[in-house]
Amino acid sequence: MSARTRTADAVATAVAHYAPRGRECAYGNLRLLARVVGTVYEDALRPVDLHPGQLMLLWAIIAIEPVEMARLGQVTLTDPTTLSRTVEKLRKAGLVVVRPGADERRKEVSVTAKGRARFAAAMPCWESAQRRAAALLPLGDIRALARQVRKAAAAS
Numbered sequence: 001m002s003a004r005t006r007t008a009d010a011v012a013t014a015v016a017h018y019a020p021r022g023r024e025c026a027y028g029n030l031r032l033l034a035r036v037v038g039t040v041y042e043d044a045l046r047p048v049d050l051h052p053g054q055l056m057l058l059w060a061i062i063a064i065e066p067v068e069m070a071r072l073g074q075v076t077l078t079d080p081t082t083l084s085r086t087v088e089k090l091r092k093a094g095l096v097v098v099r100p101g102a103d104e105r106r107k108e109v110s111v112t113a114k115g116r117a118r119f120a121a122a123m124p125c126w127e128s129a130q131r132r133a134a135a136l137l138p139l140g141d142i143r144a145l146a147r148q149v150r151k152a153a154a155a156s
Contacts, residue, residue, distance in 0.1 A: 037133050044129035048122045054095075055126065057086050058111060058119050061096060066110045068101050077153055090115065 001009075022028060041052035050058075060076050061067055067075075073083045087109055090096040095115030101108040111119070133139060 033137065036136065040132045040136070041126075041129045044125045044132070045122060048118060048125055049093075050118065050122050052129075053086055054090060055119070055122050057083075057090065058095065058115060061109055061111050062116070062119060066099075066108045069098075069107045069109060072109060077150070 038052060041055075045052060045055060057072075057076065057078075060072060064071070064075065069080075069083060069087065072078075072087075073080055076083070078086075087096060087098060091098055093114075095112060095118055097110050097112055099108050099110070100106070130139070
């Protein structure tokens with residue numbers, strides 16, 4: 001048997017073994033859930049001109065403001081590039097203000113009055129999305145998984 005035949009056989013064996021197991025993949029399943037649930041929240045928040053990620057970030061800032069960007073990234077488990085991009089969009093919309101922190105190399109974020117008003121306007125939309133999401137998923141289980149992830153991230 002040639003090397004090429006052995007390689008082709010190994011590929012065929014691997015494909016036959018793993019192809020039926022695609023639905024076991026944590027990444028694939030989480031991406032599917034994120035797309036479906038993301039659409040629910042996108043649709044619900046459209047009337048208040050907020051994306052779900054923007055609302056979640058506003059929520060986090062309100063909970064601990066004023067907050068340094070680095071701390072906000074830790075709390076939300078958001079990478080610095082994504083965090084900066086989303087905060088900048090919120091700043092341009094007048095929903096947050098970014099100022100130098102105690103150490104001028106650090107930035108501090110707070111929600112503006114306009115941001116608080118937009119947040120308040122978004123809450124009925126969020127409630128609607130929550131109800132729709134609850135019809136699709138066990139939200140208690142989702143919260144428990146998120147707690148596990150936060151705990152593991154804090155420990156690492």
